[in-house]
Amino acid sequence: MPLQVYNTLSKQKEAFVPLEPGKVRFYVCGVTVYDYCHIGHARSAIVFDVIYRYLKRGGYEVTYVRNFTDIDDKIIRRANETQGDYREIADRFIAAFYQDMDALGVLRPDLEPRATDHIPQMIELIETLVAKGVAYQSGTDVYFRVERFPDYGKLAGRSLDDMLAGARVQVDEHKQNPLDFVLWKGSKPGEPFWDSPWGPGRPGWHIECSAMSNQLLGRTFDIHGGGKDLIFPHHENEIAQSEAATGVPFVRYWLHNGFVNINNEKMSKSLGNFFTIRDILETTHPETLRLFVLSKHYRSPVDFSDEALQEAERGLERFYNTLATVATRATADPNQAFADSALTAQDGELFERTGHLAELFTAAMDNDFNTAQAIGHLFELQRTLQRFLDRFGQKKLKGAAAHLAAQAGAALVEHAGVLGLLKRRPEQFALELRRLRVHQTGISEAAVEAAIERRREARERKDFAESDRIREELLAQGVILEDSPQGTRWRIRARHDEA
RNA sequence: GGCGGCAUACCCAAGUGGUAAGGGAGCGGUCUGCAAAACCGUAAUUCACCGGUUCAAAUCCGGUUGCCGCCUCCA
Structure with missing residues (x-):
């Protein structure tokens, strides 16, 4: 039985057949670098890391691309708050991203393009769309005309009419259709900008993935992944832009991971109910987080606690x-x-x-x-x-x-x-786990080792009362002893053992 | 309002037509000076509920209830 993957586009499992035998071209939406990553990002990164590892193990030559969105409104806002430059913000959080991902054992993709290094490709793509009449300039912005892309909505499983009927669509005077989305945004004074045929501005969010994947993986590639929340509008828009420009299918298999929930509700920045990876790793071993994530199927929601x-x-x-x-x-x-x-x-x-x-x-x-x-x-x-x-x-x-x-x-x-x-x-793991937990109890390793030595002497002279007293004392501080012929191992009690 | 997903033992969770994996907790036992760890044994005649298809359904179809997500930045 060959590899079967669930394709969001067809809403069913399909046999995985890459475009070119033996090779897989694989793109995953990365993060917008304006803040520390939370465990939702960790899940996505771990899931696609495993897919990457598994494809490589299967003998495929994989080109794995994951981007950094390093220019966007949130980054600019962050820069303004700190009186800094958007580039400093981006660099800082890219460094933090690598710290987190390295700690989790997430492999580096083969290519990690940054949006701001690909502005010319984005402009070129937008020009193509304008020339084809699928995009139009309005004021200092350029928009994609969704009505000119008949398949719009095919990934999310909705029609334009469905979406227009929705109450949440906001009318924008610049847009011909409320569902049209921005490809290029004119910059206001003081904002970062790049010169373009439509004046100084910056790219819209969706265009970067189309431009970079097109450049690095070709017009059609095999797998595109991301969180479920990216299906609409982000991935829907990527399809529209890319296929309208190239006239060929954009992606063969769309893979989307489920959310991390807190108390059965989606964890998100906007709800404020999130934990950062670095906070969790203060008290939890990175492989624990990995095992936790991988114990559930990647498309299902998982409740974090x-x-x-x-x-x-x-x-x-x-x-x-x-x-x-x-x-x-x-x-x-x-x-x-x-x-x-x-x-x-x-x-x-x-x-x-x-x-x-x-x-x-x-x-x-x-x-x-x-x-x-x-x-x-x-x-x-x-x-x-x-x-x-x-x-x-x-x-x-x-x-x-x-x-x-x-x-x-x-x-x-x-x-x-x-x-x-x-x-x-194994001994390295035991040591790491113990260090993490020792950190929480406030006892020093040296003190524990000394107590174990005193207990060893007591046991040697069969003074079990003293031996047990020492063990009880350590236990009260959360230290569990395990005797074996090779000596006494110790570990710190997991928090739930206390009950 | 539109579209979609989920519901399996105390908890987490796999299983998508052939008679319920696995993990955690609990309980009993073995081992141990006593423990801890580990091992052994132990739990759903049943898969939210109702009806249908089938020789056969947790798995397929219809309906009901509950929870969640997307439609707005979001992994």
Whole structure:
């Protein structure tokens, strides 16, 4: 079964067939850089990052483009508020964007064009539209004439009549039709501007994606992604501009991710109910946020809450705990080879599951990127592996057993990696998680280590009263101890454990 | 007003015609000096409700109810 993707344009799942065999041209609407990103942006970035990784793993040569909108009214307003230049605002928030995305493990796209570097291409595109009579100048602005594009509304599934009947359409004296949208805006004195055939001004929002995708990916390309809220008017307008200008189909597959909700309501800047990525990462491991996002299908809404995040973190700890056990107790000698029969003899189910993971994982992902199901398969292998490890008690595994366990662990890491998960070494993850949580409790790591050492001495002389007293004391401060033959590990209690 | 989406156990969630994945929480057990972690066992005769199609429906069709989104900047 080849890759199936849900196409917003056809409103159904379709077999994915790229324009040119073996190559995928992929464009995702990036952010307007006037503020810090919130977790809605994180979801979009993570979802398309996984799609990008999966396409590459499938052997496609992918050209992934994600733009920065670095000129727009909000940026100008922000610059005016801070008495600064719009370019400083844009640069600052692009830097912040990279910090957030890098922290989340989101890969950099192949190309990241900035709108202001492509003004000539936009002007050229607008000129073409004017020459064709699909766009007109009105005052110092240029508008797109929606009535001249018969397919207008095909992405959003509405007709012009439907939309005109809507109560919210505002009449604008510059527009011939209230649904006409701006391609070029004349600048007011003091505002940033570029010279154009229609006087000094700046591009409208929609035109940049048409101009840049056209230049970098061609007139028709394979995938265009973005949040559901961009379907109308942004993507609808991109189609209108692009197809009116080129006369060929703009995009073959439109992919849209669902929203992040807070208390079942859309999180958005305008509602003010948003959390920034950097705020969340103060207390939450980045892979936790990734697992949380990918535990739901990308098109469904997801409700964000501290509890939901904690649940995801518990699951992530489970994976890493198993990997940690493999690392310490099942170190396989890479020079030693074993026959399948020897491995099957150790644990037939584990051997089977390890071998079938690729198939199950691919089947899930091929079904419109069903990451939730793919993660379910990862958990199944994790549980089987952990069960196998437990059979040996605290002993180290040797020979075929160690080999089988190591192989299962490697399969887990490899597939989780396509989702951008389990990218760390287990001890590194434990350390990072502990650091995040230690930060919240106010205890120092050194103090904990010292207490553990005192407890170790007490346990050595079988003074369990003292040993337990120390453990209780630490627990009261949120520190949980885990004894093992390799020594005592410690971690900070997750917040929901306190109840 | 127009258009669209969703409703699966205590919670999150996959499943789109063949007899309910997975995670979290809870409870019982194993292990442990005692714990923690981990493992084992345990939960929906049922998928909002009503009706229909079918040998067979959570999955398809019609209706009802509830929630959400888009139509305005928005991932």
